[in-house]
Amino acid sequence: MTDPATQRRVYLDHAATSPLTPAAAAAMIEHLSLVGNASSLHTSGRAARRVLEDAREELAAAFGAHPTEVVLTSGGTEADNLAVHGSWIARRAAGPGQPEGRPRVLVGPIEHHALHDLVPALERDGADVARVGVRPDGTVAADDLRAILAGAPGRATAVASLMWVNNETGAVQPVGVLAEACRSVGAWSHSDAVQAFGHVPFDFAASGLDMASVSAHKVGGPVGIGTLLVRREVSPAPVIFGGGQERGVRSGTLAPVLAAGFAAAATEAAAGLATRTARWQRLRDRLVTGLAHLPGARPHLPAEASPAILNVAFEGCEADDLLLLLDAAGIDASVGSACTAGVSATSHVLLAMGLAEEEARSSLRFSVGADTTEADVETLLAALPDALAKARRAGATGRPRG
Structure with a gap:
């Protein structure tokens, strides 16, 4: 037998x-002996920072983003939570430039568990969660999305999230409509693009989205690293706290070796x-x-x-x-x-x-x-x-x- x-x-x-992938493995092996925290100011720390920032620039080129828009995370799940939970925290209450507050979150019923299971926690914390329907083929109806966001409740929406490609059926969702509809009412837009990048045409700048999540290991990169792409004018609140790395929205010691592997895999995924x-x-x-x-x-x-x-x-x-x-x-x-x-x-x-x-x-x-x-x-x-x-x-x- x-x-x-x-x-x-x-x-x-x-x-x-x-x-x-071999390219990702080679990039990681090249830097495995690297010593130094990328946040340290000494020579070893600066060497680690160079590897990290080179990887960030390479990732930005692969994603169609600016390097400052690449916020490194531990993967897609953390990126999704930061985007949606962090945006709601940042925008839920009234404040300067936000006289009425935005207590609403809009999500679909076919999201990955990273967001599907976040919804009850948001509701317990007082979020007003609106849900857009899904058609029998697994896609969200663009007209329904527009209607929900265009109505009076839509104007109270902090963030709306719709995955780009469904992880179970492969259905491509109308993220362009999401970005346009959100922009018209001042809501932030986010897409879980974990199954999109490297599988369908992907360009963050052209998408019009405010945020998008990508994970390295879905395209042959290492497990344990991903990114939340965040437009420079958008600032979700942190959901974990520490040293204030990554534009102050994602604290934690950064991993240059993983970033190098991620960048190599992402470059291959975009090019081919x-x-x-x-x-x-x-x-x-x-x-x-x-x-x-x-x-x-x-x-x-x-x-x-x-x-x-x-x-x-x-x-x-x-x-x-x-x-x-x-x-x-x-x-x-x-x-x-x-x-x-x-x-x-x-x-x-x-x-x-x-x-x-x-x-x-x-x-x-x-x-x-x-x-x-x-x-x-x-x-x-x-x-x-x-x-x-x-x-x-x-x-x-x-x-x-x-």
């Missing part, structure tokens, strides 16, 4: 994390976007074509989507069962977001789209990356019929899964 630990695995969970996404689209099309021959397989296909993500419902089985059977066959996939402490739960994204509980619980996410090949997709298609039959039998009989 093949040892799962040593067999060549088919990795189709890049939306959870992508392997470190067109070629990479065209290949991903071919892989996605092949997977959809193959699934058409598999009874009970129903891909969720938004009108506009990232080519790197495909969510599929498999009628008559539990996604957890199918996931484990594919895992035993050497194939890595996901039941949805990987940021839920390893606990499987019915996707709030799919339920918000109107899927029945049973269908939502039968859905798997396949996501591709730089190292995904045609052979990987063919391996998946070859393994699915047997794995699906076993998963359906397990569900029908209640026998132990596997």
Whole structure:
């Protein structure tokens, strides 16, 4: 019997994390022996600061931003919390230039858990949380977004957040409409762009957004670093406190080595976007074509989507069962977001789209990356019929899964 630990695995969970790229690894190795805190004034500290600021400039170029707009964080989750919670804190109360205060936050029902799970905490603290609806294909209706922000309640909105690309379905959201509608009423706009950068065309300056979150490990950079891109005229309040690094909104000792790896990965991701996404689209099309021959397989296909993500419902089985059977066959996939402490739960994204509980619980996410090949997709298609039959039998009989 093949040892799962040593067999060549088919990795189709890049939306959870992508392997470190050779360029990112090389950039980090170059600076691993670096000594000095980048906030220190001595020679070693200044050397660390040079590495950090070089990385910041490289990141800014990749994102279409100014270096001063790159606020480094520990990743996408922290960036999302800083953007939304910090903006609400900064703008909720009346003050100079803000005579009425802005106690409202607008979010969608399909956000990543970083924001989805922040909403109850905001409400407990007194925030007025408004929610925009979602259509069956997983996209927010642009007209609804405009209407909510244009109304009288919209003028009390501190910040509105809408993810650029959904992490479970790949659906591309109308972030341009969000930026325009927010600007018309004086609200700040934010987008979780963790699944957007490196996967769809991305330019922070051109987007019109006030803030956007990006995470390094989704594009082959190291885990543990990300950024909140923040326009220079926007100042969210800090949500953690310390030495006042990163424009005073994100305290904490900075990590030049991680920043160097992030910058190398981001540069590659931006430069090779067109070629990479065209290949991903071919892989996605092949997977959809193959699934058409598999009874009970129903891909969720938004009108506009990232080519790197495909969510599929498999009628008559539990996604957890199918996931484990594919895992035993050497194939890595996901039941949805990987940021839920390893606990499987019915996707709030799919339920918000109107899927029945049973269908939502039968859905798997396949996501591709730089190292995904045609052979990987063919391996998946070859393994699915047997794995699906076993998963359906397990569900029908209640026998132990596997």
